[in-house]
Amino acid sequence: MNYPVWQLAFSGGGLLIALIAVLHVYISHFAIGGGLFLVLTEIKGYREGSQPILDYTRQHTKFFLLLTLVLGAITGVGIWFTIALIAPAATSILIHNFVFGWAIEWVFFLGEIVSILIYYQTFGRMERRSHLLIGWLYFIFAWLSLFAINGIIGFMLTPGEWLATGNFWDGIFNPAFWPALFFRTFLCLMLAGLYGFLTSTAIKEEAFRLRMVRYCAAWLLAPFLLFLASAWWYVQALPEPQRAWIANFSPELAPFLTVFLWASVLLFLGGLIMVIRLPKTATRSLAVVLLLLGITYMGAFEYIREGSRRPFTLYGHIYANSILVKDLGAVQAKGILASAKWTGKEITAENRLVVGRQLFNIMCSPCHSVGGPMRDIKKMSAKYESVYAMEAEISGQGRLIRCMPPFAGNLQERHALAAYIIEGLHNRKEQTTPPPQLSAPPLAPLPFDPEQDGYVLIAWNSLGMHSISDADGTFSLMPPANDLFAQLIKRGPIPEVVTEGVALSFRVEQGFEKPAAQVGFWKDLPALFGRSLPDNIGLSGQGLSGVMQRKQGGRSFVAEKVPVVPYPAQGGYQPYPSFTIEARDKTTNTLLAATRMVAPVATEMGCKTCHGGGWRRGNTGISTAAAQDILTMHDRFHKTKLAAQVKAGKPVLCQSCHPDPILNGPGKAGLLNLSASIHGFHANFLGGRGAEACALCHPSSPQGATRFLRGIHHEAGLDCTTCHGALEDHALALLLAEKQAGKPGAQRLMQHLTPQGATPLAGIQPRTPWLQQPDCLTCHVNFGPPETDSAFNVWTTGADALYRNRHDDAGSIHCAGCHGSPHAEYPATNPYERERDNFAPRQYQSNPYPLGANRNCKLCHTVDMDTDLHHPNSLNMMRNTRE
Template sequence: MNYPVWELFAAGGGLPIALMAIVHVFVAHFAVGGGLFLVLTERKAYRENSKSILEYTRKHAKFFLLLTMVFGGLTGVGIWFTISVLSPGATSVLIHNFLYGWATEWVFFVVEIVALFVYFYTFGKMDQQRHLTVGWIYFGAAWASLFLINGIIAFMLTPGEWLQTGNFWHGFFNPTFWSSLVFRTFMAIVLAGVFGFVTATFMKDQQARAQLIRYNARWLLVPMVFLVASGWWYLQSVPEPARELILDRSPELVPYFKAFLWLSGAVFLGGLLLTARGGRRWQRPLAFVLMALALGYMGSFEYIREAGRHPYLIYDYMYSNGILTSQEERINAQGFLASAKWTSFDTVTPDNRQAAGREIFRLQCMNCHSVDGPQNDILPLTAKYDLFAMDAQLDGLGKLNDYMPRFMGTRQERKALAAYIVSDLHGKKPAEPHEAGAIAQRQHAVPPFDPDSDDYVLLAWNNLGMHCISDSSDWWVLLPPANDLFAQLIRRGPIPEVVTKGVEIEYAVEEGFENPAGKVPFWDNVEALFGTELEDNVGLSGNGMRGKMHLSKELSAFEASLVPVVPYPEEGGYMPYPLFHVTAKDAQSGEVLARTSMVAPTSTEMGCKNCHGGSWRVDGKAGFTDATSMDILATHDKNNRTDLLAAARNGEPKLCQSCHPDPVLGTEENPDYPNIMNFPAAIHGWHANYLTDRGAEVCSSCHPSSAAGPTGCLRGVHAGVGLDCTSCHGSLEDHALSLLKKELRAGKKGAARMMTHLEPNTVDKVQHIRPRTPWINEPDCLNCHVDYGKPESKDVSGFNKWTSGADELFRLRHEETGTIMCEACHGSTHANYPATNMYGKNRDNIQPQQYQGNSLPISSNKNCAVCHTMDMGFDMHHPNIYRDFRNTQLLEDGDGS
């Protein structure tokens, strides 16, 4: 941020540093181990009086000189050049903090150069003992260089107490100094054996070649045992966050860690194979293959070590984009452009948004990402995102997957960067907003009711107000087709009676919705998902699209659970509000006692595609395409090291709640996965980190709650008076934190990780949020409607005051006499009377229209005569019931009459 940037769009992403560094480090370790190899091999020649071994040592020394001094020296200079122009901030820190360390290392390097030249050019010309002494001097200087450079390199991963003291020695003798030094020393010795194989295969004397190959094998195989042991010590000395990143959390590191383990065995096996009897014809190629494997082994280790300190260049001190951790808070407050020195803009304006976004990309992203290049190419990583999704991805950077730094700057700067990536790099136009478009009104009949002659009132409802389903069953299921229908039959009279005996209540879906199996693949996969077989159009509880309701004695209501209705009519298109016709009959005679109709809301307008790519499956309005479904599984696999996508492709899709417990489906904790959070906590906790500070509009990015969308599930009286999702549930952060706190108390370690970067909006501190169980502890109606009264203002909040159990939930609650369910008279959750439905003016208000000729809650405006055949004149079912309806403006506006 404080230095100009060398723009290497295609060759960026740290590729020049990686290529130069891996090759140099490979040769540099050989320069250490090879020095010891030369001295001991020469001594072996003297001890055995072997001219062939001595000649081999002399030729190996020439190869060693050219490779380590010439090529190694050039790549060493190359490293300094590349890091100084690509990571100038980190280079400056290393120079200023370890100036005398570098100076000392350069002194030893000069000693190495002089000693090696003397060693080579006096070979066979100097006294044996003196010549060996020169060799020992070279090795001592080389190992001293390793000692010094190791301290500085290890410092970048584990600066230790230096972060507090700034002391040279604290930084040098850091927590991984000794383990890293031992590991690198044995690595150097192993590489000496690897390169020894290469030069040995060029010997013409077959007997000498075989002897030297066996000799070199000892240099590779014996130290390899100690190399593995010291590698384990090294890993254990790495701080726990970095170790978790390497071993568990970072999907980017998985292939490199696997490669490191496999190459360990491959190098060991290659050394064994070379000791087998054979000619140069196959030994020489195998020796070069072994050298390539060793290079890959070194490269994978160095990549893991480098990546293990992510998102930092210097752990806990400087981020990988060169920004100091101490600068982050100031940058977020003042703005990134205003804080950076080498930018053309100080702030984002409508005129410079794309150009400013490019500046931010250059300074915050190019250290790690290339553009259409071989290393960390930004284009495939962001190809699926539109502007909304790209902004969300930037919002979530570094929060859950802390492999990358968090975005730093203002929201406007974040959107500018998102716009640059989406519009400039990908050439995408802004996405059109998801809107309902022209909605065809669906006609419905209001069943007749004669208050003077009819003896019964039949009330029927869906308990949720909206049941979302995922029509992605070929890949996974979030919620299956499963609508719950309820009904209560009331015998009218001076003292009305809820009838539960001697009657049958039947239900049947309206014409055009009888064949959901022809519209969604649920029945093709139900056995794999739920371990059961079902006939087409029959739901998980055995109920089909028509049938009889069953009495729930606990609720004093009839119920048809898990009816598998879908929002796709036979004629095509999308219609999320199919009707069910409900009929009450005398159980003995079959006489029809009452009829009514009700909406069974069901929607597939879940916005997963907004971030996971793909498109809407049906009519451009709703449903999951394969592209969206597969990306969700691929993302889950990447972040959690699962193999769900491969299983689904193999015909084994998963129910999300088969691993994540969820009260709504009655799934318990899976004993195979005891630490997994419940599904609502996991999904809201994860996504809240990507969608912060957005208010109610963020709800409709996932749920079908937007009034402009093709579902508009929030359609009841609360929406009519201007309330939104956050009025009851709080912001997404609030909602997520309430769920995560309960999981944190249950010992689910993932909860703390998801909570780290979430700040509440409705209350002051996280500590003030009351933990809750999803679907059980929900906002209580009486939070706002104290004693069933009118809230003092619209600013009241239902958040953080939960129902204590399921019996207090609005969808399961009874009025105070304990006979009639609240939803029977008030309508479903999110669709309380009077409700506004875009598919038909009073499609949700059929029963109020049927029994009282308006769309108000049953018995509103002192209309007790719906059930009571005598004037009551007082509150009965709950306080404040015997009064006029408060929100009469809804009727005056034409929305509820």
């Protein structure tokens, strides 16, 4: 970080190093195996008294000399030149710690040069024994050069004890030294056979050509099994994180590991084919193909080896961006600009793109190109629609993105880097889009005469907002399925909750009766849930109108999984469709009472912010492109094949793998539940953002098309984090429960999350999603005024204690029946039509306050009350009044 670096925008530093290094390594390994090939082939010629073999060996020596000394030496110097300019800090570490090792290796290399020149120049002119001795000396020097350089190369991957001791010998004889030495030695022998094919197939005499081709095939085939065994040994010598990274087919390495495995098979088969008598042209062509395949083979191996070091240049010691591991904390605290010598020190509105480019050069250019063929940052960042989204991606570096180092900068530097990528490279200017104008026709409350009417009918929705993805052709996160609840109360001095002899029905407001015409859920239902249903009929068998069922063992009625969607027939988006609930006498069909309620349902999920693709329609819905990217990323991180499954015509139901209490989905054993998985994953990218992080995904943004926070708590200035905690805390509570259940994925998602509130990790209480939520009485102790500013970390004991299911102290009336649905507590303010959520209180008491508030007990009791029957403090005056 404190050296000026060579800026290679198109190729990136990695590609240039890779091209030179792979070619050099391919040649240098041949230089070792080829040296032994020369000596043993010369001995073979003498032993068999074959002048053609000796002549062939001499010709092969010329080819060998030109290739290894000329091209090998040039590429060797090229490696030093490129790494010194592209990764100067790491190069300095190698030089200063292993100068003695390099000196030894250069002595051996000098021995190689001298001996091979003598060997070639004296071929046929020096006494046989002496000439062979020179050949043996060449091979020994070459192999000793490998011995020395293998220690240094292995050190970069597995430094072992050197990290603690800094000892030269601990670095050289690192954990991978011996398996790597055997692996490379056997590889050298195989490459000698591949290069031998190239010269032996040029022999004109057919019988002799076949004889030498088969001889070269033996060099390729004989060490093959030992080579594979040493490769396995090599992998086992790696530290567990690197071994897992390779063995589990990391996203970065998977294609190269596939190439390596297939090339192994093809090389072996190619060697067998070369043994067969083939026409000269075919043999020659196959030899060239095998040689090129060998280069590909070597390239795949080197990429895997180099890739398994990520995000380090020297594993565990220095990151690819030249920041030492031990200095990372200090740099993060101080900032990159303040720590680096070759950058500006201040970020302003005018220079932020220039500074962003400087930050890119330091942090990103060692691995990423700009518009080039290797890890092109423009291609990889194209889907991010805003600087904010790019900042989220940068935040996740070094966490779940294993191959990248943690971002070392402060918030200003993160923003400047993100701005450079989005605005500087993509020319995508930040646009201020005016919030959509929300409106809905007002619905007058149904009539109620407190002097004449004998019944009060109350109704509520079980959720503050039911969110569906509207991308069922790709995946389903939630189906259309709102639960409607109602209670019928017979008014009197001692009111009675009526459950017998009555029928409660429901019907949606006009325009929402045919959701199948608006969404593709019913078309994809058989593939998602394994069943077929008529259009507009939900998973419970309920449609958009029908009869409510008495809740088993309870005092309320319910219509479960009503398939309402936020798209009216007349067009547009309306996330607050209303339902009319009626109660009739079963015998006479006389209407006893009627009321209205809202069934909130939204498709405004913000996945497109980071996954691209835009909205499906207007400002809502997950587009097909965004949904496909989500599955592609899932495949990338978790080695699934969901994208291929969708391509084959079977959309993905998330709960088919991930357990989910809200759908009673058991999922697959050992996998995180859906809430813990989603929140735990994204908390690694969206941390430190408060309620803003919630609004990025959920339809709660005050500038969005839904704005589902509508209750009195929102009016009082509370937000998501007040009850659920910051995203990190929310995720940790979910993940801790999964960790206690023995699910290993929980720790992986937790390891980089730090609690944001006052509660330390050890104090966060685990919870089950949907069944354990913040308890109202945490703030409203004994139903009084709030005594704390956060309800986080005190969870309900189970589903029965949830606000949406809880009863009053008398065990008769649901809390939500009088106080309103979750997130729409009376008095609620609906963004589409101010009083839309307050149907019941406006109908029964001509104000938006909770039923019975301000001592309006006569609504149900018909007499004044002087005792807190339903809960303590219920006779107090309403505190949160509004104009």
